[in-house]
Amino acid sequence: xxxxxxxxxxxxxxxxxxxxxxxxxxxxxxxxxxxxxxxxxxxxxxxxxxxxxxxxxxxxxxxxxxxxxxxxxxxxxxxxxxxxxxxxxxxxxxxxxxxxxxxxxxxxxxxxxxxxxxxxxxxxxxxxxxxxxxxxxxxxxxxxxxxxxxxxxxxxxxxxxxxxxxxxxxxxxxxxxxxxxxxxxxxxxxxxxxxxxxxxxxxxxxxxxxxxxxxxxxxxxxxxxxxxxxxxxxxxxxxxxxxxxxxxxxxxxxxxxxxxxxxxxxxxxxxxxxxxxxxxxxxxxxxxxxxxxxxxxxxxxxxxx
Amino acid sequence: xxxxxxxxxxxxxxxxxxxxxxxxxxxxxxxxxxxxxxxxxxxxxxxxxxxxxxxxxxxxxxxxxxxxxxxxxxxxxxxxxxxxxxxxxxxxxxxxxxxxxxxxxxxxxxxxxxxxxxxxxxxxxxxxxxxxxxxxxxxxxxxxxxxxxxxxxxxxxxxxxxxxxxxxxxxxxxxxxxxxxxxxxxxxxxxxxxxxxxxxxxxxxxxxxxxxxxxxxxxxxxxxxxxxxxxxxxxxxxxxxxxxxxxxxxxxxxxxxxxxxxxxxxxx
Numbered sequence: 203x204x205x206x207x208x209x210x211x212x213x214x215x216x217x218x219x220x221x222x223x224x225x226x227x228x229x230x231x232x233x234x235x236x237x238x239x240x241x242x243x244x245x246x247x248x249x250x251x252x253x254x255x256x257x258x259x260x261x262x263x264x265x266x267x268x269x270x271x272x273x274x275x276x277x278x279x280x281x282x283x284x285x286x287x288x289x290x291x292x293x294x295x296x297x298x299x300x301x302x303x304x305x306x307x308x309x310x311x312x313x314x315x316x317x318x319x320x321x322x323x324x325x326x327x328x329x330x331x332x333x334x335x336x337x338x339x340x341x342x343x344x345x346x347x348x349x350x351x352x353x354x355x356x357x358x359x360x361x362x363x364x365x366x367x368x369x370x371x372x373x374x375x376x377x378x379x380x381x382x383x384x385x386x387x388x389x390x391x392x393x394x395x396x397x398x399x400x401x402x403x404x405x406x407x408x409x410x411x412x413x414x415x416x417x418x419x420x421x422x423x424x425x426x427x428x429x430x431x432x433x434x435x436x437x438x439x440x441x442x443x444x445x446x447x448x449x450x451x452x453x454x455x456x457x458x459x460x461x462x463x464x465x466x467x468x469x470x471x472x473x474x475x476x477x478x479x480x481x482x483x484x485x486x487x488x489x490x491x492x493x494x495x496x497x498x499x500x501x502x503x504x505x506x507x
Numbered sequence: 508x509x510x511x512x513x514x515x516x517x518x519x520x521x522x523x524x525x526x527x528x529x530x531x532x533x534x535x536x537x538x539x540x541x542x543x544x545x546x547x548x549x550x551x552x553x554x555x556x557x558x559x560x561x562x563x564x565x566x567x568x569x570x571x572x573x574x575x576x577x578x579x580x581x582x583x584x585x586x587x588x589x590x591x592x593x594x595x596x597x598x599x600x601x602x603x604x605x606x607x608x609x610x611x612x613x614x615x616x617x618x619x620x621x622x623x624x625x626x627x628x629x630x631x632x633x634x635x636x637x638x639x640x641x642x643x644x645x646x647x648x649x650x651x652x653x654x655x656x657x658x659x660x661x662x663x664x665x666x667x668x669x670x671x672x673x674x675x676x677x678x679x680x681x682x683x684x685x686x687x688x689x690x691x692x693x694x695x696x697x698x699x700x701x702x703x704x705x706x707x708x709x710x711x712x713x714x715x716x717x718x719x720x721x722x723x724x725x726x727x728x729x730x731x732x733x734x735x736x737x738x739x740x741x742x743x744x745x746x747x748x749x750x751x752x753x754x755x756x757x758x759x760x761x762x763x764x765x766x767x768x769x770x771x772x773x774x775x
Contacts (some may be wrong), residue, residue, distance in 0.1 A: 211603050211604060211605070213679055213680055213681075214597050214601060214603055214680055216593070216680070216681040217593045217594060217596055217597035217680055217681060217684060218593070218594055218597050218609065220589075220590045220593060220594075221590050221591065221593065221594035221650055221655065222594075222609075224590065224646070224649050224650035225612065225616065225650045227646075228628070228646060228647040228649075228650055229616055229624070229650060231631060232624055232627040232628045232630075232631045233624065233627060235627045235630055235631045235634075236624065236626060236627025236630070237627075239626070239627060239630060297516075298516070298517060298520055300513075301512075301513035301514075301516045301517045302513075302517050304510055304513035304514075305510065305513055305514050305517065309514075311762065311763065311766070313517050313518065313521045314766075315758075315759065315762055316521035316522075316524055316525045317517075317520060317521050317524050317525075318524075318758065318762075319524055319525050319528055319755070320524050320527075320528075321704070322704055322751070322754050322755060322758055323528065323747075323751050324707070324708055324724060324725050324728060324747070324750055324751070325708055325710065325725070326710065326725050326728040326729050326732070326747075327531070327728060327746075327747035327750060327751060330728070330732055330743055330744075330747055331527050331528075331530075331531055331747070334534070334542060334543075334545065334740065334744075335527050335530055335531075335545045336527075336545075341545050342545050342546070345545070345546060375523075375524065378520075378524075379520075379524055383766075383769070384769065386766075387766055387769035387770040387772075388770075390766075390770045391770045391771070428617065428618075429653075432617060432618060432620050433620075435620060435623065436620035436621075436622035436623060438622055438710060438711045439708065439710035439711070439725055442710065442711075442729065443728065443729050443732060458623075459622050459623065459625070459711065462623075462625070462626060463625075463711065466626050466629075467715070476626060476630065479626045480626050480627055480630075483623050483624055483625070483626050483627065486619075486623040487618075487619045487623065490618055490619065490620075490623075491618060494618065
């Protein structure tokens, strides 16, 4: 490539070395370790004794996990959570970014910062706020939204139908501001001449204008969606603090990582089933990959049309 | 879009985002009874007792948690920024064998979150005998795929002419990096802040890797809200407020730098 020096790899060691070393130590090794663990017999439980004989049972743990109705429930819940939050956050973030782009510059900074605030808070603190401020019979959601609409107050925390929406709402509250900051920066980076050209062509508020904005954030949207999907699959803290480590009523709020935690460690169900949990962890990876594949696929369809 | 409508829309959302945090702050001075009435913003009288209870360590060593979190997040973000910037520079500006493989690895780390690997990580650290120390928590978050991708995009802005000159001069890649990285101050600060925020919020790994004498803030908050402490709600609100202020100040201080860096990121 022009201007990009072809360098002997030896000279690049100081640059790449630390990353590769840490990657091997804290990512690759645990991955292999987990795979080895997932093949072990789990009936002995967690044992540190020296004479403890490890028995390998092949892929039994994976099979057991896939047939576990609670795992299936957690899988579906996590899927709902991820899809729900991406579908709400990305368009809303874009709408807000366009609106922010529209207002005078001096007001932009302050308002964007205010929008960013929930993204900075600890998920645990947000859950606490959700519990005290939004939820409950006297909570803001019931008082300002549900009752004025003439509906019965909703018991957000106890009604299995509403636990998932309330988790999604928490994600929306948390991430929308961050996403709109990213989008706004993308919009600000669009070269001026594109807008002037559009104006000259007489498309002031028209389709062309929107097209420029959308093209401006297309790659950012992918980046943001990937981030949200991964963060959604890994979601733990919010649900953990909100539901106290359980899955909530009828496990309606049981997320994948919460369940892995429940299976592996005491304080959850106390089953100490580390091999099972390891198998479960390893099953999460293809799930994320599959979701991302679907997303990129639908994007290429969207771009063709 | 109509400018007035835009202003109303963003102001509405900004208020919706920020108001609960204002409520949280004022609630730290309220009685339980007042907190259970979310419509009320201001307490009838300001009572700072929750803060003194919290900082005296009546429930847990909150001041210790604050320092612990600060120490872990700062050192991890510092190291992660350095390591990612080094790797990102090499990936953005040099071609070498195995480059696409390495970029693929970085993306793979993003795609498989650490939280999903938490059981194997726990077992691995257990085997090493490192559980319980905050260093294990710091170390396992340094290699960040997000960071490598971020810096690969940032360093692409470095003019290629500079690379040609450096090659004629026979400058080693590491020397060149040392020379040019101060130019990317805003980018470095931005990634530092993003990593800091994510590390500040890390709950699950901290839950598994740390023992009870090293609680970080998310753990302390979860502990305070579990019922065995019988702490008044205002104490929880005070803890949430105190855990929020450091990161809010950091971001407020560097917000403009961050916006500059994000606009320059060649993601478009």
